[in-house]
Amino acid sequence: MQPVTPAKRLRLAVLASGRGSNFLAIQGAIENGRLDADICLLISDQALAPALERARELGIKALFIDPKAFPGRDAYESELVCHLQGEEIDFLVLAGYMRLVGGVILNAYSHRVLNIHHALLPSFLGLHAQRLSVEYRVKYSGCTVHVVDSGMDTGPIIKQAVVPVEDDDTEDSLAERILAQEHRLYWQVLQLLAEGRVYIEGRKVHIV
DSSP: OOBSSOSOOEEEEEEESSOOHHHHHHHHHHHTTSSOEEEEEEEESSTTOHHHHHHHHTTOOEEEOOGGGSSSHHHHHHHHHHHHHHTTOSEEEESSOOSOOOHHHHHHTTTOEEEEESSOTTSSOSSOHHHHHHHTTOSEEEEEEEEOOSSSSOSOEEEEEEEEOOTTOOHHHHHHHHHHHHHHHHHHHHHHHHTTOEEEETTEEEEO
């Protein structure tokens, strides 16, 4: 087996549709010397996404690319790939990006597109995972960093963090505690990649 990437300082790009709290947590880990990487580019599909302004304040190149300006998803993603390749990006990090990633990006960055989901996959795929966790009265929820594939939250799982579901939890209270774990887990997974310790064999992920 070969590692997903050899040990190196990673060049990252972030796709974000909203405030980008996971983006900021990753950037914080970089600034604190805990993550051997650089965020070289942030792209949003929303002109008013707060993540764009925060990236610019941090001196990170930030672009709004409007999907509506393109005839379809393939054309839109081809534009994104041009920008990613122009910055020699190693990994594409989804941080609250509210679109499914299609074949153009996945073909260009096979095993190099990551997402974090606010549940313990494969349970509660898609939106409203915290609400469903509370409604089903599961005992544990959490978050999952996974490789993005052509499905919704179905790619190989790299690492998870567990959060107990309390009897008095609401969707909001559970989401807040899960988010705190997201902010820790995402950069830790990226550091494992930077150290060349992640191997993928089919759906199985090995961390050495």
